[in-house]
Amino acid sequence: MADDGGIGDGRDRTPAARADVCVVGSGPAGALVAHRLAAQGADVVVLEAGPRFEFSRRREQQEQHIRPGMGDPWEMGGPRDDYTTAGKHYPLNAARVKGVGGSTLHWQGMVMRLHERDFEMETRYDIGADWPIEYEDLQPYYAEAERELGVAGAMDNPYAPTREEPFPLSAFPPSYSDSLFAEACERLEIDMHSVPNARNSEPYDGRAACQGYGTCRPVCPSGAKYTAESHVDKAEAAGARVIDHAPVQRLEHDESGQVVEAAVYTTPDGTERRQTARRFVVACGGVENARLLLLSASDRYPNGLANSSGAVGRFFMDHLFAGAGGRLDEPTRQNHIGFITSECHQFYDDEEPIEGMKLEFLNYAGPSPVIEALHAETWGDELLDQLRESYGTHIAMGGLVEQLPDAENRITLDPERRDDHGNPVPHVEWSLSERTTDAIRRANEIQHAVLEELGASIEWTVGPDATGPAYHQMGTTRMGADPDESVVDADCRTHDLSNLWVVGSSVFPTGGAMNPTLTIAALSLRAAESLAESL
Amino acid sequence: MELTRRDALGALAAAGATVGGAVLAGRFDPPRADSGDAAPGSVADADPSLSTELLDLLDAVAEVLYPAAVTGRREFIEEYALGRTEGRPAYRDGVREAAAQLDAVARDWHGDSYAALDAETRDRLLRRLGVETADPDPDGPITDRIRFYLVDDLLFALYASPAGGRLVGIENPIGHPGGIESYQRGPVNIDDPDSDGGNPNG
Numbered sequence: 229m230a231d232d233g234g235i236g237d238g239r240d241r242t243p244a245a246r247a248d249v250c251v252v253g254s255g256p257a258g259a260l261v262a263h264r265l266a267a268q269g270a271d272v273v274v275l276e277a278g279p280r281f282e283f284s285r286r287r288e289q290q291e292q293h294i295r296p297g298m299g300d301p302w303e304m305g306g307p308r309d310d311y312t313t314a315g316k317h318y319p320l321n322a323a324r325v326k327g328v329g330g331s332t333l334h335w336q337g338m339v340m341r342l343h344e345r346d347f348e349m350e351t352r353y354d355i356g357a358d359w360p361i362e363y364e365d366l367q368p369y370y371a372e373a374e375r376e377l378g379v380a381g382a383m384d385n386p387y388a389p390t391r392e393e394p395f396p397l398s399a400f401p402p403s404y405s406d407s408l409f410a411e412a413c414e415r416l417e418i419d420m421h422s423v424p425n426a427r428n429s430e431p432y433d434g435r436a437a438c439q440g441y442g443t444c445r446p447v448c449p450s451g452a453k454y455t456a457e458s459h460v461d462k463a464e465a466a467g468a469r470v471i472d473h474a475p476v477q478r479l480e481h482d483e484s485g486q487v488v489e490a491a492v493y494t495t496p497d498g499t500e501r502r503q504t505a506r507r508f509v510v511a512c513g514g515v516e517n518a519r520l521l522l523l524s525a526s527d528r529y530p531n532g533l534a535n536s537s538g539a540v541g542r543f544f545m546d547h548l549f550a551g552a553g554g555r556l557d558e559p560t561r562q563n564h565i566g567f568i569t570s571e572c573h574q575f576y577d578d579e580e581p582i583e584g585m586k587l588e589f590l591n592y593a594g595p596s597p598v599i600e601a602l603h604a605e606t607w608g609d610e611l612l613d614q615l616r617e618s619y620g621t622h623i624a625m626g627g628l629v630e631q632l633p634d635a636e637n638r639i640t641l642d643p644e645r646r647d648d649h650g651n652p653v654p655h656v657e658w659s660l661s662e663r664t665t666d667a668i669r670r671a672n673e674i675q676h677a678v679l680e681e682l683g684a685s686i687e688w689t690v691g692p693d694a695t696g697p698a699y700h701q702m703g704t705t706r707m708g709a710d711p712d713e714s715v716v717d718a719d720c721r722t723h724d725l726s727n728l729w730v731v732g733s734s735v736f737p738t739g740g741a742m743n744p745t746l747t748i749a750a751l752s753l754r755a756a757e758s759l760a761e762s763l
Numbered sequence: 764m765e766l767t768r769r770d771a772l773g774a775l776a777a778a779g780a781t782v783g784g785a786v787l788a789g790r791f792d793p794p795r796a797d798s799g800d801a802a803p804g805s806v807a808d809a810d811p812s813l814s815t816e817l818l819d820l821l822d823a824v825a826e827v828l829y830p831a832a833v834t835g836r837r838e839f840i841e842e843y844a845l846g847r848t849e850g851r852p853a854y855r856d857g858v859r860e861a862a863a864q865l866d867a868v869a870r871d872w873h874g875d876s877y878a879a880l881d882a883e884t885r886d887r888l889l890r891r892l893g894v895e896t897a898d899p900d901p902d903g904p905i906t907d908r909i910r911f912y913l914v915d916d917l918l919f920a921l922y923a924s925p926a927g928g929r930l931v932g933i934e935n936p937i938g939h940p941g942g943i944e945s946y947q948r949g950p951v952n953i954d955d956p957d958s959d960g961g962n963p964n965g
Contacts, residue, residue, distance in 0.1 A: 290938065291919070291938075294919065294923065294937065294938050295899070295915055295919055296898070296899050296915070297898065297899035297900045297901060297907075297910075297911050297915070298901075400943065401947050402947070403946045403947060404946065404947055404948055404949050405946075407949075429943075437943075438943050439940035439941075439942060439943075440935055440939075440940055440941045440942045440943045440945065440946070441937070441938065441939070441940050442935070442936070442937035442938065442939070443937055443938065449940075450940065558950075559932065559949075559950040561933075561945075561946065561948070561949070561950070563933060563936070563937055564933065564935045564941070564945045564946035565943065565946045566937070569946075591946060596936065596937040597922050597927075597928060597931040597936060598918075598919065598922035598923045598927075598928075598936050598937055598938055599937065601918045601919075601921075601922045602899075602915050602918055602919060602922075605895045605896050606895060607827065607828040607895070607914070607918070608827060608828060608829070608830060608831070608886070609830050609831055611828075611830075611918075612830040612930055612931070615922075615930075615931045616930075616931055616932070619931050619932060619933065620931075620932045620933075
């Protein structure tokens with residue numbers, strides 16, 4: 229009987245012999261790196277804090293999402309995931325998933341490239357920070373990432389950065405709701421275009437085409453939506469070993485302080501175990517990446533590992549949601565699908581404000597009848613009347629607004645609160661600057677103009693007060709050329725330790741206003757090359 | 764609005780039951796001469812997993828919950844309820860338990876089984892129990908469990924199905940794998956069952 233760490237499933241959770249590469253975290257960043265390296269013959273071990281969610285249970289998880297009283301389908305929360313906040317509340321556990329596949333398990337699957345300007349905000353505008361790479365450096369990796377994730381898209385976006393080839397899958401056609409927006413937008417000279425989706429518009433890479441379940445976020449039962457489980461499977465097929473229920477407590481370095489020697493993880497039976505390796509890759513998400521480095525403080529590095537710059541945990545950013553919606557006096561056909569088919573990136577590169585913004589034409593405005601029925605306080609004909617009254621004519625726009633890096637927005641360890649292993653929980657300090665709220669206001673102005681042109685009665689606006697994060701945690705282990713000001717170099721290798729890489733959106737020096745996962749994937753593929761070369 | 768087997772299967776798909784139509788049909792079709800020598804454990808041999816009394820009760824609850832215009836309810840419930848509890852013994856036990864408790868309340872208050880009461884009394888009984896405003900909770904007090912296992916289960920079945928959705932104006936409701944055509948279409952005569960955005964795989 230294998231030592232399964234107390235789970236009872238018979239899977240061996242003991243450390244492997246010294247591996248070539250130990251990857252901490254199995255979200256898209258970790259999974260892509262693990263797959264790339266395993267495919268090239270490296271001996272790879274992946275340690276994942278959360279469980280493996282079997283695909284066969286996905287429709288039950290969908291029911292958990294739709295029906296009240298069934299709990300979180302991804303089991304987030306509790307002592308394992310505890311955290312504290314200061315400033316504007318950050319709902320961390322709604323914003324991430326711990327499990328094989330990471331937060332792609334619950335993501336919506338929007339995959340845009342950053343724009344050229346996002347890599348040089350400091351040079352162009354004297355704000356934020358330049359990346360140590362340019363768009364052109366990342367461009368081939370973006371194309372590769374689109375193939376890996378299976379991106380459905382079209383070349384109809386005049387505002388998108390240069391691209392070399394069509395998308396691997398054809399775009400999802402625009403919705404009926406999009407067609408209602410189209411005339412109003414045309415009159416206002418606002419361009420609509422397709423949206424790149426990491427979702428199969430046709431079968432791709434062994435996964436099904438979209439079946440229209442309508443619950444992309446948080447559960448896609450068809451498997452059409454990309455999750456990093458795909459690359460975890462491929463990594464395992466290529467020989468990588470994936471240990472779930474294995475939260476890493478800290479990284480330990482050698483006496484010289486030059487290299488990491490082991491990742492110490494604890495299995496549910498309380499046993500602490502040490503995985504040694506020649507290379508380590510930290511890929512636990514924008515908050516836990518910083519936290520793990522801080523938890524790995526030693527006599528040599530009292531402020532945390534890879535933190536000689538003091539930047540670990542600092543410059544925490546997210547994208548801010550801005551939106552508005554209301555009703556039309558005609559059917560709008562919402563909530564058939566759970567994804568977006570048209571956006572507007574026309575204002576992204578504007579200089580007033582400089583903050584990037586993208587606008588979304590929602591296909592899920594207003595309540596879904598089934599979800600409303602389950603929360604209703606009546607039934608029978610009275611319920612049907614209520615549902616008919618509330619469904620059918622809603623229309624809405626959303627959008628993301630850039631937040632510039634600010635050293636005071638940060639992740640630290642909270643000494644007052646401990647997790648289930650006795651480690652201090654992450655403390656999220658997060659506030660919005662006036663610049664950010666101004667940019668949100670500008671997004672609202674455009675949204676109101678479109679809705680008014682459409683003849684909608686505007687019933688709600690998410691502006692500077694009601695805004696919240698888009699659940700894209702970025703910036704906490706920023707990339708840069710200068711070791712005094714950044715944590716990792718352009719290859720995502722830490723400046724301080726020669727065998728330690730950090731991947732994910734935590735390395736973004738600035739975040740633009742595009743959903744980050746395609747950039748996470750592109751950077752991870754690029755980091756995998758430098759890792760492979762180092763081996 | 765006629766509920767059909769197809770709607771039940773759609774609702775089952777939404778509910779995560781991995782039961783084929785043929786299997787369900789086998790549960791209720793009268794035994795045929797040529798099925799007499801079916802192998803032990805095969806579909807034709809299997810006992811229905813829910814008793815007639817329980818199905819009577821579920822149908823009686825559904826009559827209260829579903830709009831008056833819905834027809835074909837009994838068949839829908841039978842197929843849905845059976846398929847739904849397939850392979851989920853804990854859930855099935857929860858349904859049975861909540862049903863038994865509801866029946867016990869009916870006998871205490873009205874001297875008869877829940878299904879034997881008239882529809883108005885059944886409606887009133889649920890409301891007097893506080894089920895309308897209860898928080899569904901599979902582990903909560905009886906009112907919350909009735910809301911979870913009986914009321915929400917049956918409302919979920921209806922409104923996550925194309926037939927239930929069509930009553931409201933959406934032929935491909937959330938939870939139903941109705942393909943990617945319906946979202947592109949403008950308002951159509953969605954009362955036509957053939958325009959229900961049916962599963963692209965048939």
